[in-house]
Amino acid sequence: MDKFETLTGIAAPMPLINVDTDMIIPKQFLKTIKRSGLGVNLFDEMRYDDDRNEIADFVLNKPQYREAEILVAGDNFGCGSSREHAPWAIKDFGIRCVIAPSYADIFYNNCFKNGILPIVLPQEQVDVLMKDAEKGANARMSIDLEAQTVTTSDGEVFSFEVDNFKKHCLMNGLDDIGLTMEKVASVKAFEAKAGAERPWV
Amino acid sequence: MSPKTLYDKIWNAHLAHEAEDGTCLLYIDRHLVHEVTSPQAFEGLRMAGRTVHAPDKTIAVPDHNVPTTLDRANAKTMTEDSRVQVEALDKNAKEFGLHYYPVSDVRQGIVHIVGPEQGWTLPGMTVVCGDSHTATHGAFGSLAHGIGTSEVEHVLATQTLIQKKSKNMKVEITGKLKPGVTAKDITMSVIGETGTAGGTGYVIEYCGEAIRDLSMEGRMTVCNMAIEGGARAGLIAPDEKTYEYCMGRPHAPKGAEWEAAVTYWKTLFTDEGAHFDKVITLKGEDIAPSVTWGTSPEDVLPITAKVPSPSDFKGGKVEAVQRSLDYMGLTPGTPLSEIKIDTVFIGSCTNGRIEDLRAAAAILKGKKIKDGMRAMVVPGSGLVRAQAEEEGLAQIFQDAGFEWRLAGCSMCLAMNPDQLAPGERCAATSNRNFEGRQGRGGRTHLLSPAMAAAAAISGHLTDVREVM
Numbered sequence: 001m002d003k004f005e006t007l008t009g010i011a012a013p014m015p016l017i018n019v020d021t022d023m024i025i026p027k028q029f030l031k032t033i034k035r036s037g038l039g040v041n042l043f044d045e046m047r048y049d050d051d052r053n054e055i056a057d058f059v060l061n062k063p064q065y066r067e068a069e070i071l072v073a074g075d076n077f078g079c080g081s082s083r084e085h086a087p088w089a090i091k092d093f094g095i096r097c098v099i100a101p102s103y104a105d106i107f108y109n110n111c112f113k114n115g116i117l118p119i120v121l122p123q124e125q126v127d128v129l130m131k132d133a134e135k136g137a138n139a140r141m142s143i144d145l146e147a148q149t150v151t152t153s154d155g156e157v158f159s160f161e162v163d164n165f166k167k168h169c170l171m172n173g174l175d176d177i178g179l180t181m182e183k184v185a186s187v188k189a190f191e192a193k194a195g196a197e198r199p200w201v
Numbered sequence: 202m203s204p205k206t207l208y209d210k211i212w213n214a215h216l217a218h219e220a221e222d223g224t225c226l227l228y229i230d231r232h233l234v235h236e237v238t239s240p241q242a243f244e245g246l247r248m249a250g251r252t253v254h255a256p257d258k259t260i261a262v263p264d265h266n267v268p269t270t271l272d273r274a275n276a277k278t279m280t281e282d283s284r285v286q287v288e289a290l291d292k293n294a295k296e297f298g299l300h301y302y303p304v305s306d307v308r309q310g311i312v313h314i315v316g317p318e319q320g321w322t323l324p325g326m327t328v329v330c331g332d333s334h335t336a337t338h339g340a341f342g343s344l345a346h347g348i349g350t351s352e353v354e355h356v357l358a359t360q361t362l363i364q365k366k367s368k369n370m371k372v373e374i375t376g377k378l379k380p381g382v383t384a385k386d387i388t389m390s391v392i393g394e395t396g397t398a399g400g401t402g403y404v405i406e407y408c409g410e411a412i413r414d415l416s417m418e419g420r421m422t423v424c425n426m427a428i429e430g431g432a433r434a435g436l437i438a439p440d441e442k443t444y445e446y447c448m449g450r451p452h453a454p455k456g457a458e459w460e461a462a463v464t465y466w467k468t469l470f471t472d473e474g475a476h477f478d479k480v481i482t483l484k485g486e487d488i489a490p491s492v493t494w495g496t497s498p499e500d501v502l503p504i505t506a507k508v509p510s511p512s513d514f515k516g517g518k519v520e521a522v523q524r525s526l527d528y529m530g531l532t533p534g535t536p537l538s539e540i541k542i543d544t545v546f547i548g549s550c551t552n553g554r555i556e557d558l559r560a561a562a563a564i565l566k567g568k569k570i571k572d573g574m575r576a577m578v579v580p581g582s583g584l585v586r587a588q589a590e591e592e593g594l595a596q597i598f599q600d601a602g603f604e605w606r607l608a609g610c611s612m613c614l615a616m617n618p619d620q621l622a623p624g625e626r627c628a629a630t631s632n633r634n635f636e637g638r639q640g641r642g643g644r645t646h647l648l649s650p651a652m653a654a655a656a657a658i659s660g661h662l663t664d665v666r667e668v669m
Contacts, residue, residue: 016524017517018397018497022635027616031266031282033240033289035350045637050623074517076398079431080635081614082333083238084349102398105433106333106347113351163365165224177249180359183218183226187254187361190217190228200454200462201230201326 002115003173007096008142009069012059013133019073020080021107025089038085039092060093064136070143072126072133073100077118078107087114097143099150101126112166115173117145119160128152145171204472206369207438208404211344211469215327217361226361230326230343233312234261234299234353236290237616238331242354243293254360256298260321263287264311265616267304269579269606274305283617297357310582310608313337313550317421318582320450324439324466329356334550334632336427340420341447342439342469344404347428367433368478370403371471374411376485381666383560384419385552385630385649386491387411387483388426393491393501394481400432403479406471407437411485417446418556425551426632429498438470490665492537493634493647495525500634504652504664508535528636529644530624537662540646544627545576545657546639547603547650549613552630553581555588557650561630562594564654564668570602571660577604577619579611601657615639628656 029041047058054061060068071090077100078086087110090098098111099119111118121129132139132152139153145167150158169176180187194201205213218226232255239261246252253259266283267273276284287304294301300321302309308319313334316322328338328345331353338345352362372391392399405427412423420437427435444463447453454462489503500522502509510533511522526533531540547553547561558580570576578598580586586608589595595605612619613631621627621643630653634645646662655663 015517015520017521018499020497020633020635022614022633022638026637026641027614030237030616031280031286033244033285035241045641050641076401076431079397080333080429080633082331082347082349084241084331084351087349102401104398104431105401106349110349110351113349163224164222165220165363176363177251177355177358180226180355180361180363184359186218186226187228187359191360194214194228198325198462198465200323200458 001113001173001175004096004115004117004145004170006142006144007069008140010065010067010137011070011072011129011133011141012065012068013130014059014071014073015130017074018076018079021078021083021086022080024078024086025083030083030085035088036092038089039094042089042093067094067137069094070097070099070141071095072129073098075101077103079104082106084110087111087116091116099126099129112170115170117143117170119143119150121150121158121160125158128156204475206471206475206477207342207406207436207469208344208369209475211325211327212366214325223365225364225366227327227364229329229356229360229362230258231316231321231328232259232356233316233328233330233335234259235265235312235330235332236263236286237265238350239293239353240286240289241350242357243297245354246357251358253297253299253357258360259357260300260316261290261294262302262309262312262315263290263304265610265614267609268617269609269611269619271607273607307583307587310585311550311553311610313425314553314581314585317341318450318584320447320453323447323453323462324443325469329362333428334425336432336435337421337425337550339424339427339435340417340437341443342436342466344434344436346434367404368402369476370400370405370432370479370481371477372405372407373409373480373482374407374485375409375482376411377414378411378485378488381490381651381669382488383649383651384415384422386488388423389491389493389498389501389647390483390488391481392426392430392498394483395430397429397497397499398431400427400430403432405430405432405435407435412437413440416556417442418554421554422551426498429632439466490649490652492652492662494529494531494537495522496528496634496636497521497525498632498634498647500525502537504537504662506537508533508537510534538664540662541626542628542656542661543575543625544621545574545653546612546627546629546631547577547653548579548581548611549631550581551632552650553579553585555585557630558585558589558594561650561654562597564651564665565601565658566597568601568658570657574602574657574660576602576657577606577612579606580608582608612639628653628662
C-alpha cells in the first residue's frame, strides 16, 4: 500500500450531503476483476452526459480542479454500498485525501486500506475549508498526518483525530494482513477454545 | 459482572486478540462471498502466496450479476464482463474448496437469503460479506456486517477482522402494528427518524413487542436496512421463532449438538440494566404504510403525506432535497398517492423471501396490473421460487401480469440486464433509492411488497389499506 505522510495540493469543493458510493462509482463499473483504471469513471453519472461528453459545471471537470488531490465534501460521505471500487476510483483519479464532517463506516475503513486519508472535522471547519477550496487551483491546502493537521491556503490550521493503529499503517504503507498473520498463534488458540465451546459453528 | 448488551456478548465471544491500544481481532464464523466484490481479494491472496484460512466457513454464491430471465442457462444472456466475474467465482470457489452454489443449482440466490435458508447463519455468530446488506443476518442475533474487498481478503487469509468496538443503540418498537403495516414500514420509519447517518458508529439492537411479533422473514427485512441508517449492524435477540426457523436446515446442528446450541443461544439477550449509548423508541401503532419520495432512504413519509418542499428542511438538506425533487421529477405538495408508476419490482435481499411474495400475492389475487405497467417478481432464491410455485403464488403473479423470474439481485442494483430507463418511475421493494441505482436516470420509490402490489394494480402509489 502507498504511504501517506504529507500532501499539499488542490482541493475540490463538493458541498453535497449523503454522497453515496453509487454516485462515486456506478454499478456498471463494478464488473471489473481489477482494482485499477476506475478513475476515469469516478462520479461517472455526474461527470458525463448520455453521449459521454463532460458536463462542464461538474467540479472535477472544471479546469482548476482536474488535478485535485483533496476532496472537501458534505456530511455522511460514502454512504450505501460497501463497494471498495469507490476508494479505488477516488485514488485512481489522483485524490489522496477526503475531508468531511462524517463518513459512512464501511467507506471510511475502505479508504485506509487504499492509502487514502479520510479526515473528519466539525461542520464549521469543513465550511472554512470548503470556502478555501472554492478559491481554485492557486489555493493549495496542506495535510500533515504525523502532526494531524490541515492547513488552509491562508495558513489557518485545523487539527484532526485519527485512530493510532490506522495512522501507523497509513504512514508506513503497511499490509494489515501481514500484521494479522503475525498473530496466528492467538487465532489458532481462539479456534481451539471456541471449537470446544461451540462445536456447531 | 456488569450487565451486558447482546452486542457486548457476541463481541466478547469472538475476541481472538486485543492490542494495548484497543485494536481487536474479531474471529469470523461465516464468510459469505459473491462475484462482484471478491475477484480482487482472491487475486490478492494468490499474489501473496496465501490461501483461504477456513474454507469450511466460507460460502460462495453468484447473485449480483446473474440474469434472472428463464433463458439464463444460455451464456449469451450475460454481458462479457459479467460472465468473467461469475466464472472467476466458479474458479475461486473450486480452487480454494469453498461451499458453493453455482447458477445452475436450485439453491442459488441472493447471498443474504441463501445463508439463512441453508442454515449457515445461526444465532450468536459473526457473519461478514463484501456487501453492505450483510446486516440482514442480524435477525438471528448474529453480529453481521458488510466489508470492503480488502477486508474480504483479510478474512479469507486470517478468518479475522481488525475492528474497534462500536457503540450500542437500542431501537424499541412498542405495541402492535396496524393492519397493512409491515416490517419494511418499521425499518423505513426508523431511518426516517434517525436519518441515514443516525446509526453511524453504532450497532443497533431492535426490540419491543412489534419486533417480537415479526416472523424471521420480517426481522430479516428490519435488520437488512440497518445499514441504510448508517449502523454497522442490526441485531434482534434470538427466541423460539429463531430456533424453529433454524431447526432442520442443512447446516444447522443436529441431535445433541442442537440441544447444546439452543442452550447457548438462550444466553443471547441484553441483560437487565445494560447500558445503551442511544435509545430510540417508536410506537408500533404510529407506523403507517410508508414510501420514499427522494433519493436517500431517509426521504420517507407515510403514503397519506405529500411531497415535501426544500423549505421544510434545514442546512445541507435544503439543497439535497431540491436536487432530489429535480431528479425525481416531483413537485412539492403533490399527494404521494397521486404519483404515477411505470414499473414494479418485487424482490431483493430486503423483500425477496416467501412471506414477501405471499403478502404481494394476497393483494394481487384475482386482479390485473394496470395496462402498460411493467412488473416483475424476482424471488430471493431458487428455493423461495420453488416454494412460491408450490403454494400457487407464481400463478397469481403471472395471472396478474407479472413476469416470474429466476433468483438474483436483479433490479435492486441493476448490474444485470434488469434496469430502468431514464425517467422511468419504479415502485421497488428493494433498499436504495439513490440516483441511478436502478439505472441511469431511473426514479425509485421504496415500499413494502403489499404496497408494491397495490401500486401495480392502480398504476400509482397507493395506500394498501384501501385495497385490503
